[in-house]
Amino acid sequence: MSLSTAAQSLTWTYVDGDWHEGNVALVGPRSHAMWLGSSVFDGARWFENVSPDLDLHCERVNRSATALGLGPSKSAEEIVGLTLDGLKKFDGRTAVYIRPMYWAEHGGYMGVPADPDSTRFCLCLYESPMIASSGFSVTVSPFRRPTIETMPTNAKAGCLYPNNGRAILEAKGRGFDNALVLDMLGNVAETGSSNIFMVKDGVAFTPVANGTFLSGITRARTISLLAEGGIKTVEKALTVRDFMDADEIFSTGNHSKVVPVTRIEDRHLQAGPVAKKARELYWDFAHSG
Numbered sequence: 001m002s003l004s005t006a007a008q009s010l011t012w013t014y015v016d017g018d019w020h021e022g023n024v025a026l027v028g029p030r031s032h033a034m035w036l037g038s039s040v041f042d043g044a045r046w047f048e049n050v051s052p053d054l055d056l057h058c059e060r061v062n063r064s065a066t067a068l069g070l071g072p073s074k075s076a077e078e079i080v081g082l083t084l085d086g087l088k089k090f091d092g093r094t095a096v097y098i099r100p101m102y103w104a105e106h107g108g109y110m111g112v113p114a115d116p117d118s119t120r121f122c123l124c125l126y127e128s129p130m131i132a133s134s135g136f137s138v139t140v141s142p143f144r145r146p147t148i149e150t151m152p153t154n155a156k157a158g159c160l161y162p163n164n165g166r167a168i169l170e171a172k173g174r175g176f177d178n179a180l181v182l183d184m185l186g187n188v189a190e191t192g193s194s195n196i197f198m199v200k201d202g203v204a205f206t207p208v209a210n211g212t213f214l215s216g217i218t219r220a221r222t223i224s225l226l227a228e229g230g231i232k233t234v235e236k237a238l239t240v241r242d243f244m245d246a247d248e249i250f251s252t253g254n255h256s257k258v259v260p261v262t263r264i265e266d267r268h269l270q271a272g273p274v275a276k277k278a279r280e281l282y283w284d285f286a287h288s289g
Helices: 032-036 054-067 076-087 158-173 217-228 240-244 273-286
Strands: 011-015 018-021 039-041 044-046 096-104 119-127 136-144 178-182 188-191 195-200 203-207 233-236 248-253 257-264
Touching: 011 076, 032 096, 039 054, 039 158, 044 054, 054 076, 054 096, 054 217, 076 096, 076 119, 136 158, 158 178, 178 240, 188 195, 188 203, 188 240, 195 217, 195 240, 195 273, 203 217, 217 233, 217 248, 217 257, 217 273, 248 273, 257 273
Parallel strands: 136 178, 136 257, 203 233
Antiparallel strands: 011 018, 011 119, 039 096, 044 096, 096 119, 178 188, 195 203, 195 248, 248 257
């Protein structure tokens, strides 16, 4: 066992009709996804014996595959069923990340686009604890989100994430946990790993979905839950100044659902009442089924 394998958490992967333990080798140097990035994925969560919106995540991975020119081979219902089967392999003490994926083995015309007939599927489940709800810090990234004209921003595509990764690494190099990433017009789009909300005078605001970032499933769920709880959310173009002047800031995303931002640049913030309410509402929703 290599050091990298030994360091990985408990993992089960479904591929080619069967479950395999560990980080299964799936692609080679001639695989299209290996050298030309034709892969999509989605991320759902199992925690505290629930997996909220699992069906929506499974539906989205198929839409992402189609958007990238791949040929999705599993229905959302089939992916849900496989997930529920795979979760039985875990002891239930640690949260599990649920990651269905598609990728191309071969290229089409002149090798550049994916050949949809060569699309493969796998489902990877692995233990991954939720991050603490105590909050995290952000700075403004010098890197920006692309537009649909320049990258496949309508898909949860692997090729988009190196840009997010360099935003986070650059922020960490300056002493922050994460970063606000702007769109090409200079408006706030998201963080390097999640959607972002701010609150002013009791009203929640979040960047309007403009095609430069993934308008997340947890984002949409949070907006609807806040509305049911009597808190209005406005989707609009937001600047860095808006966030600097906010009463509170919080993020939403699959990895840890709803988490407050406790520092933006040199300004410290408390986990505010709207963020706390959003997290409580989400947990109540998750356990309501």
